[in-house]
Amino acid sequence: MKQPVDVVTQDAARIARAISHPVRLQILNELREGGAYVMHLTSVLGRPQANISQHLMVLREAGLVTAIREGMTVLYQISEPEVMAVLDALLILAEKRRTRQQIASGPLPEGDVHHAGRRRRGKCRCPRCRQL
Amino acid sequence: MKQPVDVVTQDAARIARAISHPVRLQILNELREGGAYVMHLTSVLGRPQANISQHLMVLREAGLVTAIREGMTVLYQISEPEVMAVLDALLILAEKRRTRQQIASGPLPEGDVHHAGRRRRGKCRCPRCRQL
DNA sequence: ATACCTTATTCCAAGAATTGAATACAGTAT
């Protein structure tokens, strides 16, 4: 199927650019299971609400996430499973790299690689966290 | 007020940014089978040599490709298979998207704009193309 | 209506990415 490869390449580049920011990667990771509310992302990632919204706009415009209004709040979800496949491939590569570094320069005190570094702050009041 | 982002996420973002340019995506695609010489990339992609070299530097610094000097020429290769896995996941997503668009708005006309300004293939004198 | 909560958008300055042009560097010849 040797077609307008360039159209696909252009779109692939746009997708990669949308993914290529640490905060946006974290957002996508948080959406992994069933999506998340903006409020939740703001709380978990510890960034100003406007900034989270800006990053969500980038992800929306790249077609990587979809927004569903639920009253006052908005639930964001990964738009299709292929998006997560890209994210996973990226994380596998990055993780492999860190493992190599770790072997070379000594172990680091860290838990699960994919959800490492942060913990929920427990003061999120999004619809989902309220139910717990 | 920056929240610490874990190392893997940062590295994944750096990798994604290195990939997120059409020319660099095309380069990676050309390296798919056994790598390619700079000369070949310049010829096939129809861009100035300096520009190709600049993009190769970005890919090198992200650890996505490796360079091997062979006399006057330099052979570039994908550094590890996981890199191609990322590229493939990206292309699958982009391709899926194009298919949807095409179904929605009908087939594209033949004279594709994206091939308009490109130099013709087949006059590459890199070590590999010379053997054919 | 007012007040409040959640999310989106606009504006703008600082910083980063991209590119062509020129140039430097490395290797192979004569």
Add this chain to the structure above:
DNA sequence: ATACTGTATTCAATTCTTGGAATAAGGTAT
């Protein structure tokens, strides 16, 4: 040495991205 080929780097101008502040917009109450 000089000339030539292939690749890398530097520089400067332009363009794109990012993030904070302020504010707008959408929704739910009282």
